[in-house]
Amino acid sequence: MTDQGWRRPGDAPPPPQGPAYPPPPQYGSAPYGARPSGPRAPTPAPAGVGQGLVIGLVVGAVVLALVAGLLGGAVGALVASRRVEPLPPPTASSSSAPAPPRSVAAMAARVLPSVVTLRVSGGGEAGTGSGFVIRQDGYILTNNHVVAVASGGGQVTVEFSNGQRLPARVVGRDASYDLAVVKVARDSLPVLRLARSAQVRVGDPVVAVGAPLGLESTVTSGIVSAVDRPVSTAGEAQGRSFLNAIQTDAAINPGNSGGPLLDDSGEVIGVNTAIARIPGASRSGQSGSIGLGFAIPSDQARRTAEQLIATGHAAHPIIGVTLDLGYSGPGAKVLARTRKGPDPVVPGGPAARAGIHPGDLIVAIDGERIRSAEELIVAIRAHAVGDTVKLTIRRDGTEHRVTMKLAGRSD
Template sequence: MEQAQEPNTAADDGPLDSYSETVMRVAETVTPHVAAIEMTGNHRNGRFRMGAGSAVLFTEDGYLLTNSHVVAGTHQGHAAFADGSRTDLELVGADPLSDLAVVHGRAPKVAPAQFGDAETLRVGQLVIAVGNPLGLAGSVTAGVVSGLGRAIPVWSSGNRRVIEDVIQTDAALNAGSSGGALADTHGRIVGINTAVAGAGLGLAVPINTTTRRIISALLKDGRVRRAYLGVVSTPFRLNASAVIRTGQRDGLRVVEVLAGSPADRGGLRAGDVILTAGSRPVSNAESLQKLLFADAIGQPLPIRVLRDGQEVDIVAVPDEMAGNG
């Protein structure tokens, strides 16, 4: 009778150990940069809590990046870092369309986080989220990138808006995770987590060329003047015949056109695949967002779409995003 073989625990544990070591290393790198923040308002009986979440330190002189919905309606608050240090905060500026905001406190003892580039992310890639869900400071969750270039409609100040180009991940996020860091395996911040869409769906605002421009505008002016189209979209891979006909491999499929929006008035329809805007190829939400800053407000924007197998040219005139900032 053959003796049962002992399981090869070293071989079995190898992949788990590698995964665990990566998550632990990133958590150790990123956690010091992520603060728990509480935003407050004034009342005749004193200050009271209006919002709470997380924020990521990104400059040596105390500027932190968080979500716009975390600071909505507030101008002051305080932050607590993992090392126990605390600082009062003042709101610098917010951009509801990207769900980003900048707050400022005194220069901290910890170094700022290192930003990465979300454009390098791929579906299936490991990412690590660090935040303060439900008041539990320094919480770490890990998952993979589930989708890229998502666009989600949200309600803000009574208006329906669209947050473009978000990262979808299966890393667990809860309300207090909003404003926290989404990091790659090198510990670089590639996204700012947002729970604005609700529990059970992990989303993050990407750190890329467009959001860096937004952050710069918030630091300089405290607001971002944005042009607004009003489409909910998702990246779309064209079939072989469309690639031959259009010369493009990718476009941006329109999932929804918001009623009364510039896109609606211009004739965009759900199901259209946007090929170009302003004569530039459009393959994801960021490539469209790059065209929708202040200089595009009120200016005709030619858009070419693929509709029912045919190329159709339309013109939309973007509005300024109302109540932005």
């Protein structure tokens, strides 16, 4: 926050104007304008004026004392002639007053009953994460990496904001989108509504709710820092996820995973899933928020959740090519054909029907430039099976544009 009255350390403070206020708190080891403590050394007087100066000060002090005495007597008489009134009774604390309808406080009161803490164990591991209710009949959305350790016969316990705990079963999970659905045997649960993440704008206010480090019902706020941010997360046992993420500076920490990212009306625009790590930080040690958090857009979360509830699996859109992950130039390169191994362009797939050849370089999708194979995968995964996309490819120095309909595949 900017204070137009701040000055550089060491400047003399300006003369007081109006009522005196205490100086604002400052960062550092000493308050702003601090000076060495202890008595101040006297300033040497010029030669020949010392005695006259002392006499003048003494006389001035006497006159000042007399004036102060007269004023004190007058003020005392005035006070004595008036009846002293008692102080007014204290007013109610602002924290007990109703919060404005669109404030963070009001939103938190509405959404917290729908946000849960997941306690998961299995395979000798245990941990906590977050989730939120998406259907009244007990369906809860979270991240795949939150419940993955329980997939081999482990346990999932859901804790609500009122402290009630219920066992849950994993309905379905998808590693590629890092989403999962669990269910508890309870009806009439309060539901969070999924908004249209396609309408999210950079700068929109957001609120993240979850259980960072196991601290349930934690609320943090910030803004949307970026949209359509290509993010590829690599989990050890959970698989690799490709996300077209919403970036936020709202504090997200380990344990926030699976919790909602909400707009200012309290509707879900994303599922919190990852945070950036400072380059060079150890992967074995968990780091906290550095203001770079990422959420799965709600449009993608809705499609995947509906598929997981209906079938236990989710379909991913594909174009039917194998990409050369060793290529380091701009764009995504289709693997060249080799004597051994499968055809890098799947026969009969969307890419083959559109005329893409092995070794082609894909440089754009729907007019947006592609800088890497991961960016192409993320861009394709942001669509739904059956969507039509336009690719720009480069072959022998010439660019071509092709159109294809995305096929589907389940892991």
